[in-house]
Amino acid sequence: MRERTGDARDAALLTPREMAAADQATIRAGVPGAALMERAGAAVARAASAMTRPGQRIVVLCGPGNNGGDGFVAARHLRNRQRSVDVLLLAEPERLKGDARWAFNALSGGWRPLSGDVLAECLDGAHLVIDALFGAGLDRPLAGVAAEAVRAVAVSGVPVLSVDLPSGVNGATGEVLRAEEGQGLAFRAAATVTFFRRKPGLVLYPGRGLCGKVEVAQIGIEPSVLDEIAPRQWVNGPDMWGAAFPRVRDDGHKYDRGHALVLSGGAASSGAARLSALGALRIGAGLVTLGAPPSAMLVNAAHLTAVMLRSVGDADALTDLLEDRRFTSVLAGPGFGLGQRLDAVLAVLLSADRALVLDADALTALAVDPEGACARLRERAAPVVLTPHEGEFGRLFPDLKEQPKLERARAAAHRCGAIVVLKGADTVIAHPDGRLVINDNGAPWLATAGSGDVLAGLVSGLLAQGMPAFEAACAAVWIHGRAGVRFGPGLIAEDLPAQVPGVLSDLLQR
Numbered sequence: 001m002r003e004r005t006g007d008a009r010d011a012a013l014l015t016p017r018e019m020a021a022a023d024q025a026t027i028r029a030g031v032p033g034a035a036l037m038e039r040a041g042a043a044v045a046r047a048a049s050a051m052t053r054p055g056q057r058i059v060v061l062c063g064p065g066n067n068g069g070d071g072f073v074a075a076r077h078l079r080n081r082q083r084s085v086d087v088l089l090l091a092e093p094e095r096l097k098g099d100a101r102w103a104f105n106a107l108s109g110g111w112r113p114l115s116g117d118v119l120a121e122c123l124d125g126a127h128l129v130i131d132a133l134f135g136a137g138l139d140r141p142l143a144g145v146a147a148e149a150v151r152a153v154a155v156s157g158v159p160v161l162s163v164d165l166p167s168g169v170n171g172a173t174g175e176v177l178r179a180e181e182g183q184g185l186a187f188r189a190a191a192t193v194t195f196f197r198r199k200p201g202l203v204l205y206p207g208r209g210l211c212g213k214v215e216v217a218q219i220g221i222e223p224s225v226l227d228e229i230a231p232r233q234w235v236n237g238p239d240m241w242g243a244a245f246p247r248v249r250d251d252g253h254k255y256d257r258g259h260a261l262v263l264s265g266g267a268a269s270s271g272a273a274r275l276s277a278l279g280a281l282r283i284g285a286g287l288v289t290l291g292a293p294p295s296a297m298l299v300n301a302a303h304l305t306a307v308m309l310r311s312v313g314d315a316d317a318l319t320d321l322l323e324d325r326r327f328t329s330v331l332a333g334p335g336f337g338l339g340q341r342l343d344a345v346l347a348v349l350l351s352a353d354r355a356l357v358l359d360a361d362a363l364t365a366l367a368v369d370p371e372g373a374c375a376r377l378r379e380r381a382a383p384v385v386l387t388p389h390e391g392e393f394g395r396l397f398p399d400l401k402e403q404p405k406l407e408r409a410r411a412a413a414h415r416c417g418a419i420v421v422l423k424g425a426d427t428v429i430a431h432p433d434g435r436l437v438i439n440d441n442g443a444p445w446l447a448t449a450g451s452g453d454v455l456a457g458l459v460s461g462l463l464a465q466g467m468p469a470f471e472a473a474c475a476a477v478w479i480h481g482r483a484g485v486r487f488g489p490g491l492i493a494e495d496l497p498a499q500v501p502g503v504l505s506d507l508l509q510r
């Protein structure tokens with residue numbers, strides 16, 4: 001693995017507001033807005049050319065703003081490439097402004113107003129639709145002719161290439177804008193050409209499911225503008241955490257690689273903690289001990305080999321065990337079972353000066369008193385990583401439930417001073433200081449019983465090795481995703497730890 005973290009600026013995700021600031025900074029530095037639009041439109045035309053052959057028909061839907069401007073430029077280039085292009089305009093031409101007006105004039109005619117009838121006529125026999133209705137400037141749900149166009153294109157089955165974002169998708173949140181009543185509407189694109197950097201709305205669902213294959217085109221914006229804009233969200237990848245990843249020393253000892261303690265529930269649900277323990281061991285913790293109640297000692301002993309086993313019947317036993325300073329991280333929650341033992345164990349853990357991962361039942365137990373839990377978490381000096389899925393998150397932060405995913409995760413991390421891993425197909429990892437990473441390498445078959453237990457174990461295994469908590473959480477989520485992709489369909493949680501070595505050796509070769 002690379003010694004240095006790569007340029008995290010490559011992984012930055014820009015909200016529409018940040019993207020507008022990047023455009024403006026570039027324009028202030030002397031690059032005309034029309035030059036940016038020309039490159040943007042040309043990139044769209046290249047992508048559209050690759051999706052069609054000369055002589056084929058392309059319908060370009062152009063909106064009233066600069067997204068439409070990109071569409072005019074693309075249409076001009078595509079005509080030069082011998083495509084037959086219908087430009088349908090969702091605005092009075094005299095209302096076009098600035099760069100969009102320039103691009104419209106440069107098209108020199110050959111357009112029609114967008115209406116249901118004209119669109120139906122154009123879609124018949126068309127090979128591609130370019131969606132240049134709305135991009136970063138979308139500020140209300142699609143309605144009227146635009147909404148009809150989305151429906152008609154969907155019914156036609158003609159593939160869509162979206163410019164910047166599928167119209168209807170909020171670039172900051174990935175949500176489809178919808179009126180108070182009723183469903184939201186957005187294009188479902190086969191591909192999207194976006195500019196300079198990806199947008200959160202292309203990485204978060206439902207936007208991620210609507211944008212198809214995403215190409216990021218460079219249009220002449222210098223990466224140095226990011227220093228000024230200072231975006232606070234990135235897409236997950238080794239560039240974000242590679243430099244902090246634990247390195248195995250040639251002359252190292254197992255105790256140099258940390259000792260993770262994983263707490264098990266009762267006999268019938270002890271499998272979850274074993275999955276976590278295997279995850280922790282596979283990701284490189286030098287030692288892993290499973291702390292089980294007496295009733296679960298036999299079953300755990302029968303199933304464990306490299307993982308050590310200790311009896312931890314109650315809070316006192318845990319306190320005694322933690323006297324051993326060599327335990328460097330503790331994980332509680334998977335399969336633990338709610339009740340007195342968990343409450344007592346949590347009380348010990350919240351005041352213990354060890355890196356902590358709280359998952360599953362531990363999160364449910366904290367949700368009995370969310371405010372008190374956050375206050376206690378905030379007081380801790382050692383790092384905490386919380387790994388809730390949506391249900392657990394909703395119980396722990398009930399007032400945040402309705403907010404968009406990024407804002408929810410950010411607010412929760414800030415409130416409890418913990419790293420929050422909000423799990424899902426688009427897992428978000430939030431730092432209390434506002435930094436946020438979105439994961440995009442998962443596979444649908446990772447949504448299987450016990451998968452989250454392995455993930456919690458991976459986090460605790462990295463924490464045990466002293467990796468900073470935010471980086472550890474991001475790395476664990478990414479490696480977990482990659483492990484799932486590597487195994488493929490049919491995956492069960494038991495398969496995940498065994499995939500970790502392969503993922504690690506790929507990483508080492510980067």
Ligand SMILES: NC(=O)C1=CN([C@@H]2O[C@H](COP(=O)(O)OP(=O)(O)OC[C@H]3O[C@@H](n4cnc5c(N)ncnc54)[C@H](O)[C@@H]3O)[C@@H](O)[C@H]2O)[C@@H](O)CC1
Nearest residue numbers: 023033036037065066067134135136137138139140141164
């Ligand atoms: N110089 C620049 O700023 C550049 C901008 N670029 C393009 O410009 C886009 C952003 O342009 P704009 O800020 O003009 O925004 P848009 O073109 O996305 O749309 C803004 C316009 O649409 C209207 N509108 C928003 N939602 C609507 C709805 N649901 N129904 C009807 N009308 C609606 C707004 O009132 C406004 O008139 C980017 O997505 C990108 O495609 C690129 O050309 C690169 C350069």
Ligand SMILES: [K+]
Nearest residue numbers: 134163165167
């Ligand atoms: K669009």
